[in-house]
Amino acid sequence: MAYLDLTQSYDIGAVVAGKAMADADTATLSPLEWSVVALAQRDRLSSLNKPGRVxxxxxxxxxxxxxxELADAKLEALRRIAVLAWHRGYAIASHEIRAFKAAGxxxxxxxLVLASISRSRNARNNQRAHV
Known part of the structure; x- marks a missing residue:
């Protein structure tokens, strides 16, 4: 009977996951970009749509x-991701992520943005639960 050691494949996954977490730890945003993320908390999902005829x-x-909508395309891409994250958490469409990356x-x-918003949402929900 043969023995297949599967622990090596898990170790490789841990190394890859560890690298992704290390990259997220070194990522930064400017103070202006953080203010866009904070302001996006008040925006509705409907703010992402172009106004219709009615x-x-x-x-x-x-x-x-x-x-x-922000005049700067890069900041608008950040606002869109932040609005989606404030309302939907991690459930963000892949085309929005591609647009975010295309913006630079x-x-x-x-x-980093999603983790920060997730922590804020959890803290707000915990605060409501204890009040």
Whole structure:
């Protein structure tokens, strides 16, 4: 009877996971980028959509709401990821992640943003549970 040692394959996975965590530890964002992440907490998911015909007509009739979209494409990509993370956690569509990377961010920065938002969401939920 042959013996197959599977522990080596697990060790390789641990090394890869350890490298990904090390990259996330070295990722940083500027203070401006962190402020975009914080402000995105107040944005609704609907702020990510382009206004439709009805919304444009209502805006003309009653006055338009301010557009939350940022002028800088890189900051707007960060805002989109942050809004999605504040509302959906880690359930973010792959095309949004690709757009985030195309804007000039790295996967390590993506993981940093999601981890930070996750910690904040958990702290807020724990605070509500104890009140």
């Amino acid at each position: 919304a444009l007509a209502m805006g003309r009739l009653f006055g338009s709401r301010p557009n939350p 961010f790295t996967l390590a920065q993506y993981e």
